[in-house]
Amino acid sequence: MLELQNVSCIVDDENSEKEILKNVSFKAEDGFVAITGPNGGGKSTLAKIIAGIMKPTSGKILLDGTDITDMSITERANLGVSYAFQQPVRFKGLTVKDLIKLASKENTPDICGILSEVGLCAKDYINREVNASLSGGELKRIEIATVFAKASKISIFDEPEAGIDLWSFQNLIQVFREMRRSIHGTILIISHQERILEIADEIVVLKDGAIVKHGPKVAVLPTLIGTEFAVGSCPQNGPGCFEGLSISRLAVPGGPGSVPAAAPGSVPAASSDKKAEAAV
Numbered sequence: 001m002l003e004l005q006n007v008s009c010i011v012d013d014e015n016s017e018k019e020i021l022k023n024v025s026f027k028a029e030d031g032f033v034a035i036t037g038p039n040g041g042g043k044s045t046l047a048k049i050i051a052g053i054m055k056p057t058s059g060k061i062l063l064d065g066t067d068i069t070d071m072s073i074t075e076r077a078n079l080g081v082s083y084a085f086q087q088p089v090r091f092k093g094l095t096v097k098d099l100i101k102l103a104s105k106e107n108t109p110d111i112c113g114i115l116s117e118v119g120l121c122a123k124d125y126i127n128r129e130v131n132a133s134l135s136g137g138e139l140k141r142i143e144i145a146t147v148f149a150k151a152s153k154i155s156i157f158d159e160p161e162a163g164i165d166l167w168s169f170q171n172l173i174q175v176f177r178e179m180r181r182s183i184h185g186t187i188l189i190i191s192h193q194e195r196i197l198e199i200a201d202e203i204v205v206l207k208d209g210a211i212v213k214h215g216p217k218v219a220v221l222p223t224l225i226g227t228e229f230a231v232g233s234c235p236q237n238g239p240g241c242f243e244g245l246s247i248s249r250l251a252v253p254g255g256p257g258s259v260p261a262a263a264p265g266s267v268p269a270a271s272s273d274k275k276a277e278a279a280v
């Protein structure tokens, strides 16, 4: 089981501090946990902190009760944490076959089987270099294949659907369903796709660096569809926004984000952010 206790992350952002994660705490039991929420909410940062790519400013990460907060990426990988990046990394000089062999715990992994699970024909890809000659979607599938090959305790996928064509997306959903049945561990998937959220056991919603919802899929998913979690939102006129410009000059009268002309620069009584919060 994965447990996060009061995880915060503050980064330097052009001479000021920016709090990307604010006291994030949750437990992920074995099964399928989806993390969703608006762009910039902190999902990838959270995934990188779990995988050890970034360090939290404060808080703890426990894997089956062991504190892994100060462990390196490699130590965590050895304990069974694997991570597929939102933007996959290229490995010049390494072939697809080598990469999957390196990822797998088995001496002779079923490379062809693993590649076909992500919709790649082994004969066309097995000896290809993992370099810039691969398309974005191909690279993404190879990255997902390496996480499948590891069959870890915690498998983290950051937006696996990104760049995958519609036809293959359907197959990918099947693969995740299968993975959920076959592995005894936690699959943590960051996604904006309703079809992926639908196969989750639990959903965590992260917004502005904080968890705003967490519960069984049946309870959380209906509250997200059609709300502003699905479309994003804009606070319009926070400090520093549209400096020197009146909001009323930017907003389309009567359109989304418009404000009464009589109150240029003021926060609308029911700003889009407020509505999103009201849905929480």
Ligand SMILES: Nc1ncnc2c1ncn2[C@@H]1O[C@H](COP(=O)(O)OP(=O)(O)OP(=O)(O)O)[C@@H](O)[C@H]1O
Residues within 6 Å of the ligand: 011, 012, 013, 018, 020, 037, 038, 039, 040, 041, 042, 043, 044, 045, 046, 086
């Ligand atoms: N090193 C950094 N310096 C400054 N800001 C950062 C840094 N890393 C991340 N951020 C900011 O932190 C916020 C959270 O980023 P993150 O990538 O975790 O969001 P996300 O929820 O994964 O978004 P998306 O859905 O678009 O992938 C964003 O506003 C991002 O610009």
Ligand SMILES: [Mg+2]
Residues within 6 Å of the ligand: 043, 044, 045, 086, 158
């Ligand atoms: Mg992200």
